[in-house]
Amino acid sequence: MTRRFTRTAGKINRLFPACLGMTALFPAVAAAADAPAVDSGTTAWMLMSTALVLLMVPGLAMFYGGLVRTRNVLGTMMHSFAAMGIVGVLWVVCGYCMSFGSNMLGGWCGWNPDYLLLRGIDETILDAGVPEYVFAMFQGKFAIITPALIAGAFAERVRFGGYCVYTILWSLLVYNPLCHWVWAADGFLFNMGAAGAIDFAGGTVVHISAGISGLVAALYLGARRGYPATAMHPNSMVMTLMGAGLLWVGWFGFNAGSSVSSGLDTARALTVTQVAAAAGATTWIVIEMLHLGKATTLGLVSGILAGLVVITPAAGVVVPAGALALGIIAALVCYASLLLKERLGYDDSLDAFGIHGVAGIVGALALTFFIRDSWMASAVAAAGGNWGVGQQFWVQLKAVLLTVGYTTVVSLALVVLVEKLFGFRLSEAEEMSGMDYSLHGERGYGLINPD
Amino acid sequence: MQLVTAIIQPDKLDAVRESLLAAGITRITVSRVTGHGRHQQNIERLYRGQKVVPNLIPKIRLDIACNDEFVEVAVDAILYAAKHGDGEIGDGKIFITELKECIRIRTEERGGAAI
Numbered sequence: 200m201t202r203r204f205t206r207t208a209g210k211i212n213r214l215f216p217a218c219l220g221m222t223a224l225f226p227a228v229a230a231a232a233d234a235p236a237v238d239s240g241t242t243a244w245m246l247m248s249t250a251l252v253l254l255m256v257p258g259l260a261m262f263y264g265g266l267v268r269t270r271n272v273l274g275t276m277m278h279s280f281a282a283m284g285i286v287g288v289l290w291v292v293c294g295y296c297m298s299f300g301s302n303m304l305g306g307w308c309g310w311n312p313d314y315l316l317l318r319g320i321d322e323t324i325l326d327a328g329v330p331e332y333v334f335a336m337f338q339g340k341f342a343i344i345t346p347a348l349i350a351g352a353f354a355e356r357v358r359f360g361g362y363c364v365y366t367i368l369w370s371l372l373v374y375n376p377l378c379h380w381v382w383a384a385d386g387f388l389f390n391m392g393a394a395g396a397i398d399f400a401g402g403t404v405v406h407i408s409a410g411i412s413g414l415v416a417a418l419y420l421g422a423r424r425g426y427p428a429t430a431m432h433p434n435s436m437v438m439t440l441m442g443a444g445l446l447w448v449g450w451f452g453f454n455a456g457s458s459v460s461s462g463l464d465t466a467r468a469l470t471v472t473q474v475a476a477a478a479g480a481t482t483w484i485v486i487e488m489l490h491l492g493k494a495t496t497l498g499l500v501s502g503i504l505a506g507l508v509v510i511t512p513a514a515g516v517v518v519p520a521g522a523l524a525l526g527i528i529a530a531l532v533c534y535a536s537l538l539l540k541e542r543l544g545y546d547d548s549l550d551a552f553g554i555h556g557v558a559g560i561v562g563a564l565a566l567t568f569f570i571r572d573s574w575m576a577s578a579v580a581a582a583g584g585n586w587g588v589g590q591q592f593w594v595q596l597k598a599v600l601l602t603v604g605y606t607t608v609v610s611l612a613l614v615v616l617v618e619k620l621f622g623f624r625l626s627e628a629e630e631m632s633g634m635d636y637s638l639h640g641e642r643g644y645g646l647i648n649p650d
Numbered sequence: 651m652q653l654v655t656a657i658i659q660p661d662k663l664d665a666v667r668e669s670l671l672a673a674g675i676t677r678i679t680v681s682r683v684t685g686h687g688r689h690q691q692n693i694e695r696l697y698r699g700q701k702v703v704p705n706l707i708p709k710i711r712l713d714i715a716c717n718d719e720f721v722e723v724a725v726d727a728i729l730y731a732a733k734h735g736d737g738e739i740g741d742g743k744i745f746i747t748e749l750k751e752c753i754r755i756r757t758e759e760r761g762g763a764a765i
Contacts, residue, residue, distance in 0.1 A: 425664055632661035640696035
């Protein structure tokens, strides 16, 4: 993705892998000698993308909120909305600084005092022709949605205070470093191999990290009381469907905005996003028809999500046929992983790992086989004549393993710490009366009762 | 035949249902109801900084039709599972009424065999 263009005009450290050799995409670079001018077209699209990604967070709240039991609908939606507040603050205070500053602590994270409270970017225009404020806000939305995704794994059984502390620590110690490794100009994964580990819009940073952290937390905190013997019914599939719709729409900002341009790369990312989501949805309902005899609404939206997640790392490098293949593969693998979850019996309540973790890993690895020729040609040129699918796959595998390893260790430490120091798991009494009342003093559906 | 009607707190529904199943009572009807009684604790809700006490409190109603020998079994199962701690105001009530007739629609059987 998300190229952090250097701020001195004409000295682009390294173009976004997908744009190798496409300097023409950034007219500001050529036009201005010193300070790049604002490209109003690109800026307009990036503003809109920023809004679209933010729209995914209430979308996710609705998606998750519909899937839990009536008594937990507010508590679950609160996880997404709280992330908008908490991470929205953290990102401005130091998140952008840790993610997109220069290497610090051996490259573990970034640091640039100018970015604290975004002080130093008041007049900065990036080489892409976009005010840096827009880029910083766009990136901030990714930081917001990632901890909100994790919450699906431990839905219906955590304390709100514990969740807030966990979100703060996770954002600082897991998200910001990962974001720096993968997307900062001097991040080591960004510079791995001939043309970097490919992660266009957040396969590793967002989906694998959220999925793995969710799995770790779900395993450590244990299952909801009564799971799996007691059926836990969604309170409103209608709301879940609307949430999935918002997610699909918002994802165009997530992926196509990640080109940080408004041109060919944007169009490519938007197209493959659409194709993969549709392929995932269609595949999932076909599987269900064959396996269960009926296509379900939850199946359809799960397929949409699997397709959207799998194309996220790949949106800059694959062609539509590849997107079609990735969407199909993601639906098949995720469906299998959910069957496996039932066998293993762990309680990843809303399948944060089963969809986001699994499809994220599938996407980051399988995209290697569908890379467009022009990208590979650029990589070959960058490597000095010898770069192939095998080598790129190895780079992708290393990026995935590093993400999984780092996230597992740090997020386990965080979940243990929060449980011991602050209390993370709800007490049984609170869990039984429901998060809405016991944590928030409210009820989601007052109208059901005549008061 | 008797009709056992229990009004319990919503957070005890799972425990009561499991307790009834363990006692062999598998045929129950559950509804959401609201009402008021002496229950005053832990009911206030929050609304923009205000504490608001609802006029009517949500409860769960269970209706269990039993042959006479199962009435005490059902009552014991509910008493065992529906209390908060050693019992608190608001834990609910059990009503037992005579049941004049019971008819299974599918077979048109009547009386105890239909329960």
